[in-house]
Amino acid sequence: MNSKRPTNLDLTTIQLPLPAKASIIHRISGLILFFAVAFMLCALAASLESEQSFADLKAGFDNGLVKFITWGILSALGYHFVAGIKHLLMDMGIGESKEGGRTGAIITLIGGAIVIVLAGVWVW
Template sequence: MNLNARFSIASYRVTIRPPEPIGYRSRIDPPIPTYQPSAAGFRSCGTKRECESAVNSKRPVNLDLGKFHFPLPAITSILHRISGIIIFVGVAFLLYGLDLSLSGEDGFARVSELLDSFLAKLIIWGILSALLYHLVAGIKHLLMDMGIAEELESGRLAAKITVVVSIVLIILAGVWVW
């Protein structure tokens, strides 16, 4: 099909064009400003390239994430994603143990012996901790999706509640594992 074909329908003329490429600026978009702030006010930096190079030269090259102070809701959201990754990786270990225990009596005895070690208990506790935190933070995110605790102060309170409930559940999981 010819994408630039023109069709006449009564007195109307319809033109079919290919989609615009990503980053295409239409004529109705405002022009990119070519002014830079200075001590005396705004000054023109000349061409668009000069303005872009002036802006880009002031940007930091390597950001030190340790200098950023994230608010508690941001930290809980980041930890929610990290706990999801830990669960994803931990499921591989759990499935291997399940497969080995179901392979026969020798496999079951081997898994039982393996689970008595400190390292295995630590791994199980870590996976359970990630799962419990992910559950609590996921409930918080679902409540926020429903419009509950979307404001700044209620979001901070929800993040604090998420951390406290998660810590309590993680301690209980540690008692249960050991």
């Protein structure tokens, strides 16, 4: 074994292919959704507690930070949904080639961007 192999520890010089970037974003959106479940369950519990707590929660949506967090959660949910559909199609044998993976990643990123913009329009 060659012990003098070149090593590149500078991660900024590594160019990931587009499907890898789409996959990383899919994982990040899943992580965001995992932590957002606590926020959403608290909001659900508050909305079901009483009419006053529902009104307070509804009034809280006038805050820009709450709108931004809601938009972020909806964006993560939308992208995760679109990427999940891509994975279901791949499970059926569609887009398993190298070119198919790249095309699927492009469609996923464009579809995710559309969903994110639509979520922003809906929240604001």
